[in-house]
Amino acid sequence: MKELVSEIEKKIILRRNIKDVFFIIIGVCMASIGLKGFLLPNHFLDGGAMGLSLLFQILTPINLSLLILLVNAPFVLMGYKQISPQFAIKSTLAIVALASLVHIIEIPPFTADKLLIAVFGGFFLGSGIGFSIRGGAVIDGTEVLALSVSRKSSLTVGDFIALFNIVLFAFAALVVSLETAMYSMLTYLAASKTVDFIINGIEEYIGVMIISDQAESVKSMIADDLGRGVTAFLSDGGYGKKGNTLPDRKILFCAITRLEVSKVLLEVEKIDPSAFVIQYPIKDTKGGMIKKRPLH
Structure with missing residues (x-):
């Protein structure tokens, strides 16, 4: 039995590694196209570590x-x-591969x-970063630094990345030109939106928690009528003076796409x-009754 489990684990790990390598290769190629075909010939920047590299490339003779x-x-x-x-x-292999490809290939x-350069340069570079992250690596290490800073300070990851890029673009405006800095901001926005799209996919999933005295009826509606998975948690509620005397009740949870939210809310009502209904975005899902997204 242990040998069978071990073989299954090996196959799962092998499939995961093959998928990771595939994503990283695509990411490196896309980022190379963005750099060589759009940003480098026109001295445009991006945000993050890649933007810092591009800025140093403009200001110094270093390759x-x-x-x-x-x-x-x-x-x-x-x-x-x-x-x-x-x-x-x-990440090391991905960064070395990107650096080698940028050095070797020539793309006219x-x-x-300038607007197309900013938008499509950001799109290709963002695609490269996004696919690399899907493969479990980074070719732009700013988020690693942001994670480290967030653990040692009150800044969140998002706060640090925003602050880092504000300083970067302000410096670029001073030492290069204001126009270059402004177009570089467009490049960064295009890249960041593309990264979000690649990582999170087209469909945004919403987590819905429902607290109701008619929990069983709501649960049957979600499972039987809508055909969606639903989980029930036992809870000890409390509200006002009667908080300690309220009976235990069930809290229902289900993950649905944003297109299905209005239908669920209508049926619950x-x-x-x-x-009482709580909604919040879910970045990613796997397994259960959720349809598997492409490229996941």
Whole structure:
């Protein structure tokens, strides 16, 4: 039995590793196209560690490939200490592959239109970063640094990344040009939105928690009528002076797409108009009755 479980685990790990390598290869190729075909020929920047590398490339004679390695090296070391050795190894290989590809390949500029350069350069670079993250690696180590800072200060990861990029673009405006900094902000926005799209997918899932005296009826409606999975938690409620005397009740939880939210809320209201419903976004899902998303 143990040998059978071991074989199953090996197959799962092998499939996961193959998928990770596939995503990282796509990510490196997409980022290379964004850099060589759009950003580099026009001296545009991005945010984060990649933006820092591009800025140093403009201000110094150092080759971008070498800068990508040098700028990201401290972040990879942080990832080794704070996340895992496997993450650090994958990230190192991905960054080395990106630096090598940027050094070797020659891609003629796709367009001279600055707006198209900013938007599509950000799209390709963001795709590269997003696919690499899906593969369990990074080619832009800013989030690793942000994670480290957030653990030692009151800043969140998002706060630190925003602050980092404000300083970066302000410095670019001073030493390069205001126009370059403004177009680089567009590049960063396009890249960040693309990263979100690649990581989170098209469908955004919503977690819905329902507290109702008609919990069994609501549960049957979700499971039988809507065909969605639902989980019931026993809870000890409390409200006002009668808080300690209220009977135990069930809290229902289900994960649905944002397109199904209005339907669920309508059906819940039909059953119990006074039901208390909480909604919150879910970044990712796997298994259960949720339909498996492509490229996950």
